[in-house]
Structures are given as structure tokens and as C-alpha cells.
Amino acid sequence: MNDCLFCKIVSGEIPSNKIYEDEHTFAFEDIDPKAPTHVLVIPKKHLSGLKEATASDAEIIGRCHLTAAQIARQRKIEDGYRTVLNVGPKSGQSVFHLHVHLLGGRDLRWPPG
Numbered sequence: 314m315n316d317c318l319f320c321k322i323v324s325g326e327i328p329s330n331k332i333y334e335d336e337h338t339f340a341f342e343d344i345d346p347k348a349p350t351h352v353l354v355i356p357k358k359h360l361s362g363l364k365e366a367t368a369s370d371a372e373i374i375g376r377c378h379l380t381a382a383q384i385a386r387q388r389k390i391e392d393g394y395r396t397v398l399n400v401g402p403k404s405g406q407s408v409f410h411l412h413v414h415l416l417g418g419r420d421l422r423w424p425p426g
């Protein structure tokens with residue numbers, strides 16, 4: 314998508330601190346981390362968010378979560394991490410390219426605010 318911040322991060326037009334990349338997914342450090350590990354995992358192909366997703370997006374949504382799990386394993390935070398999809402403005406979604414937040418490296422409270 315032409316004017317999408319995260320599409321520009323995937324293409325390299327906007328720099329990011331890249332953690333991982335494969336054929337389908339891209340992961341980078343959140344610019345404003347809320348935990349010692351705060352990584353964003355996104356599909357390379359533009360997808361606005363979970364509520365816009367259809368059955369044909371099921372595989373890529375799963376792949377994003379598996380990439381998050383792989384990064385959590387590498388970072389040795391498997392004693393407790395969280396994957397979060399903010400959906401819609403009232404949840405705090407501010408970037409409308411689907412992204413999985415991977416948060417960990419500290420105690421995580423429940424329920425989140």
C-alpha cells in the first residue's frame with residue numbers, strides 16, 4: 314500500500330531495527346518499547362488489521378505468530394511472553410497494517426489495561 318508506514322518499513326524506505334525476515338513475515342523493534350522485548354511482527358503483504366482479514370489471510374496471520382514464537386525462543390523469554398493484536402482505534406491500534414506485538418522480558422500483568 315502506497316502510504317502505509319509498515320509497508321515502507323518492509324521496503325526499507327523507512328529504516329527500522331530489523332530482527333528477522335523471511336519470505337512472508339518481517340520483524341523489527343518497536344520504536345517505543347513497552348517491555349525489554351517489544352518486537353513487531355508483520356506480514357510483508359499489506360493487510361489492514363484483524364477485522365479486515367478473510368479466510369485467505371489465515372495462513373499469514375498464523376505465520377506472524379510463529380515468527381513471534383521463534384523470536385521469543387531465541388531471546389529466552391519463554392517463561393512468559395505475550396502476543397497482542399490491537400484491533401480498532403479504541404484498542405489503541407494506531408498503525409493500520411496488521412502487526413503482532415511480542416512483549417516479554419518482564420512480569421506481565423493480567424488483564425492488560
Ligand code: 5GP
Nearest residue numbers: 329330341342343344345399405406407408
Ligand atoms: P498499535 O498501537 O497500532 O497496536 O501499534 C503500533 C506500534 O508501532 C506502536 O507500539 C508504536 O510504538 C510502533 N511504531 C509507530 N511508528 C513506528 C516506527 O516508525 N518505527 C517503529 N519501529 N515502530 C513504530
Ligand code: ZN
Nearest residue numbers: 317320359410
Ligand atoms: Zn502496509
